[in-house]
Amino acid sequence: xxxxxxxxxxxxxxxxxxxxxxxxxxxxxxxxxxxxxxxxxxxxxxxxxxxxxxxxxxxxxxxxxxxxxxxxxxxxxxxxxxxxxxxxxxxxxxxxxxxxxxxxxxxxxxxxxxxxxxxxxxxxxxxxxxxxxxxxxxxxxxxxxxxxxxxxxxxxxxxxxxxxxxxxxxxxxxxxxxxxxxxxxxxxxxxxxxxxxxxxxxxxxxxxxxxxxxxxxxxxxxxxxxxxxxxxxxxxxxxxxxxxxxxxxxxxxxxxxxxxxxxxxxxxxxxxxxxxxxxxxxxxxxxxxxxxxxxxxxxxxxxxxxxxxxxxxxxxxxxxxxxxxxxxxxxxxxxxxxxxxxxxxxxxxxxxxxxxxxxxxxxxxxxxxxxxxxxxxxxxxxxxxxxxxxxxxxxxxxxxxxxxxxxxxxxxxxxxxxxxxxxxxxxxxxxxxxxxxxxxxxxxxxxxxxxxxxxxxxxxxxxxxxxxxxxxxxxxxxxxxxxxxxxxxxxxxxxxxxxxxxxxxxxxxxxxxxxxxxxxxxxxxxxxxxxxxxxxxxxxxxxxxxxxxxxxxxxxxxxxxxxxxxxxxxxxxxxxxxxxxxxxxxxxxxxxxxxxxxxxxxxxxxxxxxxxxxxxxxxxxxxxxxxxxxxxxxxxxxxxxxxxxxxxxxxxxxxxxxxxxxxxxxxxxxxxxxxxxxxxxxxxxxxxxxxxxxxxxxxxxxxxxxxxxxxxxxxxxxxxx
Numbered sequence: 001x002x003x004x005x006x007x008x009x010x011x012x013x014x015x016x017x018x019x020x021x022x023x024x025x026x027x028x029x030x031x032x033x034x035x036x037x038x039x040x041x042x043x044x045x046x047x048x049x050x051x052x053x054x055x056x057x058x059x060x061x062x063x064x065x066x067x068x069x070x071x072x073x074x075x076x077x078x079x080x081x082x083x084x085x086x087x088x089x090x091x092x093x094x095x096x097x098x099x100x101x102x103x104x105x106x107x108x109x110x111x112x113x114x115x116x117x118x119x120x121x122x123x124x125x126x127x128x129x130x131x132x133x134x135x136x137x138x139x140x141x142x143x144x145x146x147x148x149x150x151x152x153x154x155x156x157x158x159x160x161x162x163x164x165x166x167x168x169x170x171x172x173x174x175x176x177x178x179x180x181x182x183x184x185x186x187x188x189x190x191x192x193x194x195x196x197x198x199x200x201x202x203x204x205x206x207x208x209x210x211x212x213x214x215x216x217x218x219x220x221x222x223x224x225x226x227x228x229x230x231x232x233x234x235x236x237x238x239x240x241x242x243x244x245x246x247x248x249x250x251x252x253x254x255x256x257x258x259x260x261x262x263x264x265x266x267x268x269x270x271x272x273x274x275x276x277x278x279x280x281x282x283x284x285x286x287x288x289x290x291x292x293x294x295x296x297x298x299x300x301x302x303x304x305x306x307x308x309x310x311x312x313x314x315x316x317x318x319x320x321x322x323x324x325x326x327x328x329x330x331x332x333x334x335x336x337x338x339x340x341x342x343x344x345x346x347x348x349x350x351x352x353x354x355x356x357x358x359x360x361x362x363x364x365x366x367x368x369x370x371x372x373x374x375x376x377x378x379x380x381x382x383x384x385x386x387x388x389x390x391x392x393x394x395x396x397x398x399x400x401x402x403x404x405x406x407x408x409x410x411x412x413x414x415x416x417x418x419x420x421x422x423x424x425x426x427x428x429x430x431x432x433x434x435x436x437x438x439x440x441x442x443x444x445x446x447x448x449x450x451x452x453x454x455x456x457x458x459x460x461x462x463x464x465x466x467x468x469x470x471x472x473x474x475x476x477x478x479x480x481x482x483x484x485x486x487x488x489x490x491x492x493x494x495x496x497x498x499x500x501x502x503x504x505x506x507x508x509x510x511x512x513x514x515x516x517x518x519x520x521x522x523x524x525x526x527x528x529x530x531x532x533x534x535x536x537x538x539x540x541x542x543x544x545x546x547x548x549x550x551x552x553x554x555x556x557x558x559x560x561x562x563x564x565x566x567x568x569x570x571x572x573x574x575x576x577x578x579x580x581x582x583x584x585x586x587x588x589x590x591x592x593x594x595x596x597x598x599x600x601x602x603x604x605x606x607x608x609x610x611x612x613x614x615x616x617x618x619x620x621x622x623x624x625x626x627x628x629x630x631x632x633x634x635x636x637x638x639x640x641x642x643x644x645x646x647x648x649x650x651x652x653x654x655x656x657x658x659x660x661x662x663x664x665x666x667x668x669x670x671x672x673x674x675x676x677x678x679x680x681x682x683x684x685x686x687x688x689x690x691x692x693x694x695x696x697x698x699x700x701x702x703x704x705x706x707x708x709x710x711x712x713x714x715x716x717x718x719x720x721x
Contacts, residue, residue, distance in 0.1 A: 004089065004096040010037070011093060020260050023099055027258045028086055030095060039097055041084035126150060127268045130275060139275050140172040143247070151261045153249040155229055157181075158276060160237075160245035161189070161198075168194055168245060177252075181223040197236050198243035203262045206232040208254040224250065233257040235265055237273040244277055267712060302377075302396040307389070309336045309349055314391065323398060325370035339367040341374075347614035351652035352392065355383050363652045364399065364616035376400045418454055419602045422592035428455070428584055435582050436462035441534065443579045444557040446586030449634030452557040453517065455584060459555060460513040468512030471505050476518035484526055485542045494543020506539055506550050513553045519579070520560035520571060527572045534578045554579070589631040589638065596627055599635060603642040604654075611646055618645075618654040625656070625664060689717055 005023075013019045013032040020029050030039045087098040126149075130142040136158075144156045155175035162169045170185040189195050197204050206212060209225045209232070224232070233249040249257065265272075302320035306313045316331050324331070324339070337345050344365050351363045360382040366374040378397045383390055418429065435442060436459045444452045453472070460470045478486055485494075489504030505514060522530065533539045534554060538547050556579045565571035589596070600623075604615055618626070631637050645658040656664060677683035689707070696702035704714040 004091075004098055006091075007039070007088070007095045007097045009093050010090065010095060013037070013095075020258065021097075023086075023097065026084075027255070027260070028097065029260075030088070030097075037088060037090075037095055039086035039088045039095075041086075127271055130272070136172060136276065140174070143272070144174050147249075150264050151233065151249050152251065152256065153233075154252045155179075155227070155248070155250035157248040157250070158245065159185075159187070159248070160276075161243060162186070166190070171245075175227065175250075177228045180227050181220065185220075187220065194246070197234060197246065201236050201238055201243075203236065203265070204234045205257050205259075205262070206234075207257075210254075228252055230254040231256045233261055235262075235269060235272075237276060238270070239273050239277050244273060247272070247276075267715070302398070303394065304331075304336075304396070305384075305391050305393045306336060307391055309345065309352065309392075311335055320396065323369075323375060323396075324367060330370075336367075340365065341368075343612055344614055347652070350650040352381060354652075355381060355392070359383075361652070365614070418451065418458055419598050420592060420595045421598060422587070422595045424587045425592060425595060428586070431582070431584060432458050432462065435459065437464060439553050441554045441556070441579055441581045442584060443562075443582070444555065444584045444586065445562070446557075446559065447588050447634055448559045449631075449636030450586040450588060451635050452559075452586060453515065455586065456513070456515045456555045456557065460515075460553075463513070463553070465512050465553060469509050470513050470515065471509035472515045472517060473505050474517050476521040480523040480526060483522070484529065487526070488529070488539045488541050490542035491544045494541075498543065501541075504539075504541065506533065506552055507548070509552045510550045511552075513555060516554065516556045518558060519556040520558040520562060520565055524570075524572065527575050531572065531575045531578060534575070589634045593627060596638070597623065599638055600626065600642065603639050607643060607646045613646065613649075615646065615649055616653055619656065621656050622654055622659060625659065629663065685717070689714070693718075 007021050007028070007030060008019050010032075013030060015032050015035065018029050018031045020027055022028070026041060028039050028041065030037055089096050089098075126146045129146050130139060140156070140158055144153075147153075154177065156173070157170055158172040159168045159170045161167075165186070166189060167186040168189055170181065170183050173179055173181070173183055187194060189198065193204070209221055209230055213221050213225055229250045229252060231251050231254050235247045235249070236243060237245045237247060249261075251257065302323050303317045304313050304320050305315050312333055312335050313331050316328060318328075321328055321331060326334070336348065340348065348363065348365055351361060355361050360380050362378065362380045364376065364378050366376050369375050376399045378399045380395045380397075382393050382395075384393050385391070418425070420426065420429070432455070442456075442459060444455050446452055456472075457470065460466065473486060475483065485498075485502070485504065487504050487506055489502050489507055490498050491501045492498055516530075529539065533550075533552075537549050537551065539550070540547055562571050562576050562580075566573050566576060589599075600618060604617065607613070608615060626638070626641070633640070641660060641663060642654070644660050645654040648658040649655070689703075692706050693700075693703045696706060700711055700714055704711040707714065709717075
């Protein structure tokens with residue numbers, strides 16, 4: 001007579017999945033195969049124990065782990081143990097299992113989670129906690145405590161392969177019992193069961209040490225029994241396919257481990273291996289602290305470590321002391337804020353707010369030397385942790401010579417406020433030098449935004465008229481009737497609104513320079529009057545017959561092609577030749593791309609002074625975008641782009657997100673970029689996964705939900721990509 005006990009609800013086990021429940025000392029696995037349910041003993045009858053260590057009787061070898069027997073001559077099994085099956089039935093939506101009456105208690109869930117995705121998520125959350133450990137001690141302690149809910153154990157051991165001897169050496173051990181097999185215990189790998197485990201990468205389960213001890217009284221097994229341990233799960237560790245050691249999970253209970261526990265560990269086995277290896281080498285590095293200090297002092301960079309910008313330096317190397325002129329003792333009483341101008345400190349604070357662990361940030365700043373002179377530095381800062389506390393470690397580079405050289409190049413490539421190393425711009429600079437001292441009329445032609453007015457200013461400021469007025473008239477900004485009055489002035493009563501006599505721009509510019517911008521917009525009538533002034537230096541005010549003489553230098557500018565305007569009858573040919581004595585034709589920015597970096601630097605310097613910010617350059621991807629853009633608005637558009645970025649950037653450097661949206665929209669087409677790659681599909685997937693992770697603040701769980709995939713799948717994609 002059997003008893004039926006409640007095991008689990010059918011809704012818990014989805015098709016193709018399983019749940020594990022405990023019946024007394026047995027773990028029973030219940031499988032759902034397309035709506036049909038089966039129950040078997042969850043313990044594997046054979047874990048692959050090496051037959052070379054078994055008992056040989058005649059031609060029959062007995063496996064030392066589970067008692068399987070094989071005929072050596074035929075290779076056939078003599079006795080093959082079967083997996084125990086359990087009768088089951090459905091009571092509504094509850095699965096019931098038949099057991100002996102004396103064991104008739106409802107089945108309890110074993111140490112497993114029914115849904116694979118839930119279990120995987122939990123394992124990865126635990127892995128994230130384990131990753132907080134930096135040394136092997138910390139990683140080991142985290143494994144012991146954090147994995148208890150996944151793989152319950154009373155004893156944990158980590159053994160690593162010793163490269164010198166080739167043996168497996170116990171490095172870390174922790175148990176709730178007295179430890180007899182302690183750190184330093186070494187076991188030979190070659191020819192042992194450990195060799196198969198390490199080479200195959202497959203975990204091994206020992207269900208009961210006492211049963212094994214009666215068949216094979218090995219020293220390791222004997223010590224485990226003496227410690228009070230009964231069962232064991234051995235998980236091999238591999239990094240990049242190379243075995244590095246094993247982790248032993250050991251329990252006081254027999255048959256405490258199952259394939260469910262192995263399955264729970266498999267997704268993170270590789271990461272645990274890496275963490276253990278990194279922790280091991282971190283310990284090695286800690287032992288070499290004296291050597292590290294030597295390297296610290298011998299580095300070419302000036303290095304400092306401090307908790308924050310406002311707290312005193314913890315340590316500095318000799319270079320940092322020498323560059324700033326302080327002693328080590330003096331600097332350890334100062335902070336970065338003490339060495340910075342308030343504006344520089346504000347910029348550095350905003351920059352370092354984005355500083356994350358193991359992600360360096362590079363920025364430029366200036367620190368006061370002891371003699372109060374400023375030292376320009378480039379700082380590569382990274383956040384580190386020591387004894388659970390965060391610090392800023394800075395590697396600094398003296399850029400004073402680089403800055404001086406840049407200033408020399410800027411002067412060489414500049415003419416007043418004009419910037420350009422492009423060949424065409426250098427020729428224009430030379431022409432300005434030649435024409436500026438003369439009274440010669442100049443006609444500046446170029447597209448809108450190319451810098452025609454700065455050219456006019458440069459000519460005026462390099463002439464003998466520099467102390468006299470520079471008067472600008474926008475010929476396109478006024479109607480024809482008003483423009484004549486604007487140029488020549490008017491007397492009282494000349495027209496309805498002329499309530500007083502008013503001087504014109506020609507009179508205002510006497511002995512100075514008159515800049516006629518957009519001269520191509522003048523009417524033919526006004527052109528005729530302008531021609532008279534150019535020919536004889538004479539004009540009459542509107543409403544007056546009195547001729548006045550002026551000494552004015554004319555600089556005209558237009559974005560129109562005046563020869564085309566002449567052919568269309570909209571511009572006087574004789575006026576054109578009077579204006580076009582010395583023509584200056586400005587190239588559009590798209591034809592002088594080699595000047596873009598110089599212009600960017602110039603505008604950043606300009607807006608730094610204007611906004612009291614301290615922005616040091618642009619990121620590489622921003623420079624790439626700005627170098628490839630066509631600039632329909634020319635230099636003026638580039639200036640507007642930098643000003644826009646200054647509004648959005650809070651310090652450090654200009655990043656892609658600081659640029660105008662319409663500028664990066666075409667550059668931000670991930671499909672277009674992917675099509676440039678040799679494998680467009682992989683490139684597209686890589687970009688998509690990376691963006692979703694960034695939008696999810698680097699949290700895999702949120703990113704996986706956003707992508708509609710499991711966290712395991714996301715992990716595999718990240719690893720593959």
